[in-house]
Structures are given as structure tokens and as C-alpha cells.
Amino acid sequence: MSRGRTTSDRAAAAVTANLASRPYRVSPPVVLTAAELAARGGVLPVWADPMAMADETEVDRLQERRLYAGLAAAIAVVVLLWTVRALVM
Amino acid sequence: MTDVLPDLPGLGRDVLVGVFLLFVGFGAIPVLAGLAQFLLIPVHAVRNHYRETGPYLPNVAVLVPAWNEAAVLTASVERLMALDYPPDRLRVFVVDDASTDDTPAVMARLADRFPGRVVHLRREKGGEGKAHTLNHGLREILADDWMEALLIMDADVIYAPESLRKMTRHLADPTVGAVTAYIREGSEDTRGVTRFIGFDYLAAQAASRRAQNVAGAMACLAGGAQLHTRENLEAIGGQIDTSSLAEDTVTTFRTQLAGRRVVFEPHARVLAEEPAGIDALWKQRLRWARGNVQITSMYRHLWFRKSVHPGLGGFFFGIFWFAILLLPVAMLLTSIGLVGLYLLDSDLAASVFGAAVFVPVATFVFMVTMTISVDPRVGLKVWKEALLFPGAVSFAVLIGATFPPLVPGSAGDSSGWTLFVYSWLVLCVPMAFLVRKLELTRWGRRLAPIGLYLVGFGPMMCAITVDAYLKEFRGAAMTWDKTEKTGRVMA
Incomplete structure (x- = not known):
């Protein structure tokens, strides 16, 4: 069996390149009537405010940094176990 | 000696x-x-998809396959209706796979409570499996051009209110074809099996899928939380695979092989009910494991061949698999x-x-x-x-x-x-x-x-x-x- 690219593989690569050149998808702005806003206690929902959605994404992005704490803890435990093992062996 | x-x-x-x-x-x-794999996870702090997202709120059709799910449907649909998402851009389609319990009555009540937003689709001949049930709903939904994104979920799962919009934001990027969420064991039962599943889901979903985001290839969209663009569904044939026990993994592979990305969103949280006994767990996981064996054979041309797909055919993905x-x-x-x-x-x-x-x-x-x-x-x-x-x-x-x-x-x-x-x-x-x-x-x-x-x-x-x-x-x-x-x- 040939290990080269098949026609369908080339087609998939072409799709990827084509998609990457397209503009971002946008949805029509959300229009909230006064009555709808009143039903929500006057509080604008996050989905009606693009800035609030961007802030939410930024919070989630920054929250991923806690993975560094997991990495630091893992390294610390491994080093501790190695040290204890070296001492008792 | x-x-x-x-x-x-x-x-x-x-x-x-x-x-x-x-x-x-x-x-x-x-x-x-x-x-x-576990060393890759911290890299997700810097190598993730957040910078490529946008405030995108498409018309979402939620597709729920249901067979004798009367006990859980009301709570699931109510939670969907309460999602923090524009109400006029969300419709729920429950495909009742010839249920023999109270599912039709429950759905009739829900359709009355949420007119135009909750739709009951009934199959008179059921029992062919989840993929056939999904395809029944897909045909109906794709026949109308209202839907811009489709969320496939299970009848028992509960979405956190903000989860859907946290998923749709990734679809703003035109290279993304599908997004999956973090499914968590939801009963928080104190039984040993449930607690083990709780940890297993943390490791296999929240942790491992972050590593797959970093590696650029996703093994599987969670069956209970997969959001597709309409364009992606049409590109993969508008149907879910019915030839294997791992239809969600086949969909995931097809999406990526058709040139689109699959992204895991760890902050979109979904609660699911999991088996409470060893035998029930065994049956569920056996289905998944057999599905994986079938996929391994189905995609034998792919493994360790980067020329076929840079992510799925890559060395690391093959080794993980x-x-x-x-x-x-x-x-x-x-x-x-x-x-x-x-x-x-x-x-x-x-x-x-x-x-x-x-x-x-x-x-x-x-x-x-x-x-x-x-x-x-x-x-x-x-x-x-x-x-x-x-x-x-x-x-x-x-x-x-x-x-x-x-x-x-x-x-x-x-x-x-x-x-x-x-x-x-x-x-x-x-x-x-x-x-x-x-x-x-x-x-x-x-x-x-x-x-x-x-x-x-x-x-x-x-x-x-x-x-x-x-x-x-x-x-x-x-x-x-x-x-x-x-x-x-x-x-």
C-alpha cells in the first residue's frame, strides 16, 4: 500500500487551507426588548453583551494557569519520593 | 541468587x-x-483555543435520543430551556426510539409547555441503537435550514447554564467543525463504583482531552456533549455511522479527516448519570472498548501515518491510542x-x-x-x-x-x-x-x-x-x- 497522500487526503488538506482563509463566523446581534430585560430583573444576560462574553473567555483562559500548580505539585511529590527512596535504600 | x-x-x-x-x-x-500525556496537560495553559474564539451565538438544535427515558427527560429539557443562551436560538428535538414507558406523555407535556422550542419526534420501530435514533432526528433537522449548529446529547445529562455559549464561542473559528464539553459524574453518589467513575472521568475527560487539545487531535467527542457546525455535519455525510459501537468516535475521526478541527472546552460542564454497579459499568465500558477495537480496524490505514492526517496519524496520537x-x-x-x-x-x-x-x-x-x-x-x-x-x-x-x-x-x-x-x-x-x-x-x-x-x-x-x-x-x-x-x- 502506498504511504503517499491519497486524493481524499489532499482534498482534506485543501479544505483546511480554505477554511483557514475564511473570515470568522458571526451571528446577528441579540436584541433584547425592554420587556425581556425587565423579566430578567434588569440585568443584561452575558449572551447579550459581547464584551461580557469576551471577559468570560479571558477568565477561562487565565484559569488554565492553575495547571502549572498541578505540575509543580507533581514534580515536588516525585522529587520527595525520590529523595526518601535514596535515603532509605 | x-x-x-x-x-x-x-x-x-x-x-x-x-x-x-x-x-x-x-x-x-x-x-x-x-x-x-500527563506532561502535556500543563501546556494547555498556553496552547489552547481561547484566543481564536469569538462571541458567536448560532441557532442551535439540540438532538436528544431517548428510549424509555421518562425518569430523566423532564429535568434534562427544563435545564436546556433554562440555559443561559438566547431563547429564540435554541430548539430541542427529542427522538423517542419507540419507548414503551411514559416518554411520549412526558414529551407531550414538555412540547405544550415550550411550544415551538421543544419538538417530539417518534420512531415507531425502535431498538436499532443510538446511531439510528440520531439519524432519524438528523434527517428532520437538516431538512430545515434554521439550524446552524447541532448539539448531540444524552437524555440524562444536565448542562451548566453557561456551557452552551462556552462551546459555541469556538465555532466562530471557521476551521473548527466540532466542540465537546467536560462531562462529569453527576450523582456524586458515595458508592465506590461511582466515585471511581468520578475520578476516571476527571482523568479521561478533563485531563486527557486537554492533552489532546495540545496535541491537535481529538480521540472522541463525548457522546453526551458534541456540538457540530451544520457545515461539518454536511461534510461528513449528514449521517452518524451505524456500523460500529463507537459512533461518536467515528464522527470525531470523520470530522478531523475531512479537514476540520475538534476542540475540547473544559469550562463547559455537563453532569451525567453513570452506572452504580460493577455489572452495569462493565456492560457500558465493554460497548466502548469494543467500539475502540472496531475503530482500530476501521482506520488501520491511518495509524502512524502523518501523511494521512497530521494529528490522528501522528506518532504521539498513535502511541496514546x-x-x-x-x-x-x-x-x-x-x-x-x-x-x-x-x-x-x-x-x-x-x-x-x-x-x-x-x-x-x-x-x-x-x-x-x-x-x-x-x-x-x-x-x-x-x-x-x-x-x-x-x-x-x-x-x-x-x-x-x-x-x-x-x-x-x-x-x-x-x-x-x-x-x-x-x-x-x-x-x-x-x-x-x-x-x-x-x-x-x-x-x-x-x-x-x-x-x-x-x-x-x-x-x-x-x-x-x-x-x-x-x-x-x-x-x-x-x-x-x-x-x-x-x-x-x-x-
Whole structure:
């Protein structure tokens, strides 16, 4: 069996390149009537405010940094176990 | 020296030693792959898709396959209607797969309460499996051009209010074809099986899928939380695969092979009800494991061939995939290798084991620590199950092997302990089969959870993989053993 690219593989690569050149998808702005806003206690929902959605994404992005704490803890435990093992062996 | 076979002729002995060392080396591959995977997870802090998202709120059709789900549908649909998402851009389609319980009546009430937003689609002939049920709904939904994105979910899952918009934001990027969410065990039951599943979901979903985001290839969109663009669904044929037991994995592979990305969104949280007993768990996971065996064969042209797909065909993805699929084989070979070396040259066996044992220990520490760190709230509730994931016996073996002076009698003749340690790697798999059998007996039902803690959840998953090999080899019927749902997820 040939290990080269098949026609369908080339087609998939072409799709990827084509998609990457397209503009971002946008949805029509959300229009909230006064009555709808009143039903929500006057509080604008996050989905009606693009800035609030961007802030939410930024919070989630920054929250991923806690993975560094997991990495630091893992390294610390491994080093501790190695040290204890070296001492008792 | 306690060599049992010290008098073998030179060359034959050397060849055997070489073979046994190769076996041990092969057994180390899944461990190293696991370590590599857990080392990738922190990279998600910098290599993620957040900078490529946008405030995108498409018209979303939610497709819910349901067969006798009356107990859970009301809560699920109410939660969907309460999602923090523009109400006029969300419709729910429940495909009732010829249910024989109160599902039609429940759906009629829900359709009345939410006119135009909740649609009941009924199949008169059911029982063909989830993929056929989904396809029935897909045909209806694709016939109308209202839908811009489709969320496929299970009837029992509960979405956190903000979860849908956290998923749709990734679809703003035109290269993304599908997004999946973080499914969490939702009942928070205190039973051992449920707690093990809680940890397993943390490791397999929240942790492992972050690594797959970093690696640029996703193994599987969670069946209960997969959001597709309309364009992607049409590109993969507008139908869900019905030829395997892993239709969600096939959809995931097709999406990526058709040139689109699949993204995991860890902050979109979805609660799911999981099996509360070992036998029910076994049936569910057997279906998944058989599906993975089928996928391995279905996509045999793909593995380790970057030219076919840079992510799925990449070296690391292939290693991760086969590390799980071939784990029982690796455990068997490691045991044979260590016991064989022990019989030929016990000192060499001890040196190899002593030199290698810290690798699984480090991998285990990384697995537990990184997994708990991705969701500390859940992780700290199931930390005991995290430590006992390989089983209490294996945990004791790891401690004993890491700190030999702690093992009573290790200074004297410890051949019994040594042989036990070398062979437990493979013995734990048939023991897991016995634990399942134990649960099915009247007197053993209470003992089975203790057996699970002793043998471990990990070895049980290996035993299920072995069962999957056997069933696929025998060509056993692909039955859809539905997990019974009782509506325990009400968080």
C-alpha cells in the first residue's frame, strides 16, 4: 500500500487551507426588548453583551494557569519520593 | 541468587534474557505514553483555543435520543430551556426510539409547555441503537435550514447554564467543525463504583482531552456533549455511522479527516448519570472498548501515518491510542518478562525492576496530581479513589517496590513476595473478572465493592478490554446495552 497522500487526503488538506482563509463566523446581534430585560430583573444576560462574553473567555483562559500548580505539585511529590527512596535504600 | 534455571546453555540463555528484557521494555511503553500525556496537560495553559474564539451565538438544535427515558427527560429539557443562551436560538428535538414507558406523555407535556422550542419526534420501530435514533432526528433537522449548529446529547445529562455559549464561542473559528464539553459524574453518589467513575472521568475527560487539545487531535467527542457546525455535519455525510459501537468516535475521526478541527472546552460542564454497579459499568465500558477495537480496524490505514492526517496519524496520537488498547498485552508481557528473568537470573530481574519501578511511580504521581488539579472540587472528593485507582494491592506493591525496606522479611528470602509482585500485574486482570462475577451472586454483592478497591478500577478497565478483544474475535452480536438511568443527577 502506498504511504503517499491519497486524493481524499489532499482534498482534506485543501479544505483546511480554505477554511483557514475564511473570515470568522458571526451571528446577528441579540436584541433584547425592554420587556425581556425587565423579566430578567434588569440585568443584561452575558449572551447579550459581547464584551461580557469576551471577559468570560479571558477568565477561562487565565484559569488554565492553575495547571502549572498541578505540575509543580507533581514534580515536588516525585522529587520527595525520590529523595526518601535514596535515603532509605 | 535464587535462580531456578541457572544451567541453561550460554546462547539460549542469552537469547531468552534478551526476549524477556524486550517484553519488559514493551510493557514500559504505555507507562511512558501515560507520563508523556500527563506532561502535556500543563501546556494547555498556553496552547489552547481561547484566543481564536469569538462571541458567536448560532441557532442551535439540540438532538436528544431517548428510549424509555421518562425518569430523566423532564429535568434534562427544563435545564436546556433554562440555559443561559438566547431563547429564540435554541430548539430541542427529542427522538423517542419507540419507548414503551411514559416518554411520549412526558414529551407531550414538555412540547405544550415550550411550544415551538421543544419538538417530539417518534420512531415507531425502535431498538436499532443510538446511531439510528440520531439519524432519524438528523434527517428532520437538516431538512430545515434554521439550524446552524447541532448539539448531540444524552437524555440524562444536565448542562451548566453557561456551557452552551462556552462551546459555541469556538465555532466562530471557521476551521473548527466540532466542540465537546467536560462531562462529569453527576450523582456524586458515595458508592465506590461511582466515585471511581468520578475520578476516571476527571482523568479521561478533563485531563486527557486537554492533552489532546495540545496535541491537535481529538480521540472522541463525548457522546453526551458534541456540538457540530451544520457545515461539518454536511461534510461528513449528514449521517452518524451505524456500523460500529463507537459512533461518536467515528464522527470525531470523520470530522478531523475531512479537514476540520475538534476542540475540547473544559469550562463547559455537563453532569451525567453513570452506572452504580460493577455489572452495569462493565456492560457500558465493554460497548466502548469494543467500539475502540472496531475503530482500530476501521482506520488501520491511518495509524502512524502523518501523511494521512497530521494529528490522528501522528506518532504521539498513535502511541496514546495503542497504549490504552494494548495495555492488557503490555501488562502480560511485563509479567512474563519479569518472572522469566527472575527464573533465569534473579539478580538481573531485581536490577531491571529496581531501575524501572520509579517510572510507573512517577507516572502515577503525575496522573493523580494533574488530574486533581484540573478540577480540584471534584478531585479532592475522590482522592482516595485516585490513590486506589490501580487497586489497593497494586498500591501496596508500588510502595513496597519503591521502598523495599518497608516490606517485612525483605532482608531474608523474599522469593514469594518477589514472584507475587512480578506476576500481580497480570493476575489482577482475571481477579477483576472475578469481582464482576462476585457482584452477580447474592452473597457476593456486598463484597464486590471491597473487591473493586482491592483489585482496582484500572485493572477492571483492562479486563473489560480483554473481554472486548474476545467478543470481537468471536464476532459476538453488537447489542446496545443501555445504561439504566434513574434521574439521580439533579445538581
